[in-house]
Amino acid sequence: MKNWQTSLTGLITAVLLSAAPANADTLRVGMECTYAPFNYRTSDGKLEGYDVDVAKGISEIIGVDFEYVCQEWDGMIPALLANKFDLIIASMSITDKRKEQIDFSSPYRNSVGRIVGPVGKDLKLFDDKGQPVVENFDGLRIGVERASTYFEWFSAKLPKADLVLYDSNEAMYLDLKNGRVDVIMTNPMKAHLSFLSGEGKGKYEFIGPEVNEPKFFGPGVGVGLRKGNDELRDKISAAIRKLIREGKLKEYALKIFPFQIHDDAWAEE
Known part of the structure; x- marks a missing residue:
């Protein structure tokens, strides 16, 4: 009892x-x-x-x-x-x-995502329909935030991608600048304001279109x-x-x- x-x-x-x-x-x-x-x-x-x-x-x-x-x-x-x-x-x-x-x-x-990388790399990561070109991601180290919808998207769409996981966006941007990752996937609104309009201006840019898939981003x-x-x-x-x-x-x-x-x-x- x-x-x-x-x-x-x-x-x-x-x-x-x-x-x-x-x-x-x-x-x-x-x-x-x-x-x-x-x-x-x-x-x-x-x-x-x-x-x-x-x-x-x-x-x-x-x-x-x-x-x-x-x-x-x-x-x-x-x-x-x-x-x-x-x-x-x-x-x-x-x-x-x-x-x-x-x-x-x-x-x-x-809620959408977008790839950010160095200006002028011409990586061609997406086709004309906005779908990822899998082979063009080969050899790239890609930064994403841990447990994010961007991580989920890569896990489903590009399961063999070389992902580097971060606990904060600040650490991810720092590694992009220092060359520890080749590109990152993040929120385009945040990227525009906190990076591409500031210290990353003229050095980094959006690569490909917005990734807007409700299945992953809701x-x-x-x-x-x-x-x-x-x-x-x-x-x-x-x-x-x-x-x-x-x-x-x-x-x-x-x-x-x-x-x-x-x-x-x-x-x-």
Whole structure:
């Protein structure tokens, strides 16, 4: 009887811990804090970026304070499941594989990938239909972020590719500059702002077209949360739709990019 009671108590505790009540006063939000321009710390330690603005907008609409927890990317979902935080607002693409473990809100940002490499290499990595030319990837060392959708794409499309895995974009860009990798695959919005418009300008460029395959990159980027929090998920999704209708998502994007990075159709339920 004692063992049965102990097991039941443990089960109830686990269920309670897994829930992030929709009426909670404060929710903890996980993000990388190194993924400029989406979520990063400034020189004075302040969190800024598109994801941060979205988080603040959601927080205001649902009337809940957010506390931010910095977490390396490959441990993001395990940390959520371990109750280190309640939400992921970290430019995480909504994919079927991730949905096996966690739930997502409706999307708040587009999700695509693109290859970046040295100017003038003429690598011809994609054909006229935008499909990868497998043999032209032979001999290339390719940098991707660990546990990312870009890693999943390469694993499926080019399983023999020589991948170098990174815990942060900063380390990946550094190795590209130092010649430790030949090309990288990353978010084109981030690459444009944080690298190609700065220290990489004139030296590096996009190679080939955008890689936009929902099978790998999903319908977009959403807020991640543990399964079983349907009321909270629906509140967050409603808040995102409101941010779109009121032009706030566009406003957040135009602080960084010369274009919006969401689909206005997402405002519909």
